[in-house]
Amino acid sequence: MKKIIIIVFSLLAMGSLLLAACQPAATETAAVPTSPEQPTSAPVEGATATQEAATEVPATPAPEKSGGTFTYGASAVVQFDPPFINDDPSFHVASLVHVFLFRSILSADESTMTTIPELASSWDLQEDGKVVIFHLNQGWTFQDGNDVFPEGQGREITADDVVYSIDRMVNIDGTKSPSDLVGGYESAEAVDKYTVKLTLKEPDAVLFATGRGLTSTAILPKEAVDQLGEDWALNPIGGGPFEFIEYVPDDHVTLQRNEDYNITPYLDQVVLKIIPDQQVQVISLEAGDVDDLPSLPAEEFDRFENDPNYKLYRANCPFSFNLQFDFKYEPFQDMNVREAIAHAVDGRAIMKNQYGGQWVDGCGIAGPGIPGYDPDLCDKYFTYDTTKTEQLMTDAGWAKNADGIWEKDGQPLSFVFEVWNTTPAPTIATAAVTQMKEAGFDVQLTEVEFGTWIEDALGENTQKPMMMWSGFCGEGGMNSYWGRNGLSRGWGFDNEEVFTMLDQANVIVDPTQRQDLLQNAQDIIYGSYADVPLGFATNYEISNARVEDYIVIMWFDNLVTANNNVWFSSK
């Protein structure tokens, strides 16, 4: 009898474990909209040119272009709270979501260096640009049909919301990459219901060229943040063209058209499918499971370049990879050593090898199309020439020892090179290391996780003698990296002349003047071999050919703006 009880009990225990396992893929629906247009719980895969059967006709007569689900293949999504969206290693994906869910006060076309009005219909400058008065559009609302704003009761966006949001963005604790407003922000104040007064510490030229952090400061409803508390990060509510429907962890995110947006989106739904593996992303694109990949892997570029079934969108923001010297490491305090290493590495060949058709020729931190770009920098300072390496090292008092490694006073030139472990950084680093080793430098490559790398880069005395660096395309990049309060300070970079130049450039609005200043600054920086720029590459986004009217501007890909409204053609 006992035996039977025990058997039954054990089977029940196992059975319950099994039951736990045999549930259908759980869907975590949050803020379930009660509107009649609610789609079925399983996201619709693939796109149809005709209108979805599940969605009802919106208030405005449906244009012929309407309908369909736009599916992205995203590599990772972590959460949706704007100040923390930059935590996601897949920054690009995060900013996508941001643009769909939220409004910002400004938008910007960084390729033309112009700001575009969004929530703010116009603005005035006062006190030479230290104060900005924004005039908001009236009658724009937050999304409704969720836990905070019941259907039909989306609250109007007012100046108070703007003040709240900017303040939160600048002051919130624990964000990984605070808005670049932080340095210059002084205060924001709601003058009246639709007017916001923003006071800066100093006039900021970049603000009016590219909007700075204002373009990525989402305007949030305070009551939603307060009401949802801990759940806010996974249940965002904003004023953007698409509303949040659900997020199934590690699987997908579903967004749905916001009927109350001042421009009615043609698309019914936006789905982000989480596909960490790049190859699978490409396969999904080919199979039609996704419509768009925010980032096309470099090795697939050639295959898709001339394929009429796909459209490629080039980002106007070349990013670079650099070898950063730590000036605290004694041998690197000698410029000859730094220059020697610079000539020992064929940066352009390495970047070209890695990126193929996506490679962009050039050296420095400002790439082609960015203010400060100097097309002669590569040939001036960064030729691949190992005889120069030999010459410089010998002149500096080094000699090769029995193992072929440069040695001085009995000390071989042996150092650690730290790189983060996500593609393609390790491959690029390996190539550079191989060449450096060939030239007689004993380099130990260490791969660490991105977070660890950041800690080492930013901590007190935690920097490694050499660290890989990348990114920072765009106008503000030079200042953020080489400026007075820039990241390179952590590695011991200290050049007053450069700092002054960059401070000045910040404030000058005239583009030609700025270009000259920045170019000169780069000349000084790279002429002194403060780091070794390997070269540039640019990101390409790819969609299938049925996607129409899609605009890609730097990092923010917009499905619906004043200038475009994406739809699917039938083909």
Next chain:
Amino acid sequence: MTTYIIRRLLILPLLMLGISLIVFILIQLAPGDPIAAQYGLKLAEADPVKIERLREQLGLNDPIMVQYGRYLLRLVKGDLGQSLTTRTPVIEEISSRYPATMELAFTAMILVVIVSVPLGVLAALRRGTLVDNFLMAGALFGVSIPNFWFGIMSILVFGLWLGWLPIAGRGDGPLFQRLSYLVLPAFTLAIGLMGIISRLVRSSMLEVLGLDYIRTAHAKGVRPRLVIVRHAVRNALIPVITVLGLQFASLLGGAIIIETIFAWPGIGRLAVNAIWRRDYPVIMGTVLIFSFTFILANLIIDILYTVLDPRIRYE
């Protein structure tokens, strides 16, 4: 025997305590500052006052024992803390992914049993023949093959070349709709264990077949096949069950790699990502859950074992 079970159940919390302590210590030993990790790129610009505030908030300035004590208290309440990356409760992160991993592990287990037991028995009954040699060589292959390589190869063949099966993710909807997604990952996970178990079943069968009472039955002229095989199999399976239970841990561990390769949304992948991101609450949570699952499974196996084999008496 009930005393045995009760004793095992009592040891459970003690074991979990020990594990939690070890994990806690490991994390304290970890270099790197969770605050710095949170601030990331703009740490240099961050306000030191704010950083101190954050430290206070997270209780990082309190003595170690206090932090551990606090952690234990919350553990008892079922609160595993908050993920540093997503700021959602760790319990939610884990519970939303737990079914996926269990699905994978259980399917693999079932596959192992369905495939290895009959094959092992067959090999034993056909001992010394070509069938036996072939099966055992196959088993050895299964044990020797790196499972991540097998996974990648099967993706290549069945996913890319033949296009029969999907190569990533878990699919949506009820189980029977998602079976195609389950096949490759579960099979890859099972392959190593299949090798081990078939060999074990074979040797166990051989041992039992050589035993006296079987020979006696045979000599007596009892219908050979069915009866003997049934008796023999039942007894041969006893040691196999223990091994299966012990190997469940390796299955869970293997799931980590498999989930990474196949983008399976389970706790293995959660754990690897958390470890890469230094998300300590999630790391501790997943290790605890893994260990707990394993210990529980072992306990169940042990109980079954005593039920099946009355000869075993635990002091």
Next chain:
Amino acid sequence: MATLEDISKQRELKPINPWIDKFRQILHNRFAVLGLLALILLAFIAIAAPLISPYDPDVMDLGNSLQPPSAQHWLGTDKLGRDEFTRVIFGSRVSLVVGFIVVGIAMSVGVTLGSIAGYFGGVADNIIMRIVDVVIAFPFLILAIAIVAIVGPSLTNMMLVLGGVVWIDYARVVRGMFLSLKEEEFVVAARVVGAKDSRIIFRHLLPGCMGVIIVQATFGIAASILAASALSFLGMGAQPPTAEWGAMLSEAKPYLRKLPMMTFAPGLAIMITVLAINFVGDALRDAFDPRILKI
């Protein structure tokens, strides 16, 4: 009528050396012979790597990246233009070294602790066995990953971590053997005579365990090679540009469709190595198993 002396002279019965006898038994197993030959070949390849490979494993050829197999590059080239064939050959060095070192560490620690636990029993036994219990309770891979992520990924760290986990196998096996052998007559006799503990352990007990230890070690090497390649696959072991089979697999994964050979070769290498070791291990285990009657 033949006497016993006559018969024995005729038969020329020689005293049996157990070790030679075992070796002969192993040789009867065809698979084991195959395995042994493969291992010898592997060792040769590992030692003679620089001599037999057409290229240097680290030499890049940036213009020739991702080439399919050809006459110049038998297995093609990787992303940086390095010769795959050479790298596979050099990978054998890392794997074999790792296997031996890990098992070396695990054996020293495990046999020592196991002997202590098995011989002295009591508190020492309890403590050691509790440690073993706790280590077992962890899913091994997670523990390894977590520790390596904390202390920093490197080949050395990985070997230490693996050794630190695998020793329990040896400890348990040795302890088990000691427990059963402890009560045997020859041990009791030795103790009665007044032999020191260390003498008993080293001269009487350990030799009896050698068989099981050797078998365990053999399988341990295979398991360590698998585990090490898995960890390197995840980026936690061998660092670039070291040519290691698991790391090479991870590098080849993005090009699975374009260049399947890049993924095929290193994985096959791992499998053959482990298979060969397992064949030998199997045969060893049969040779040392007292239950199977061998004539």
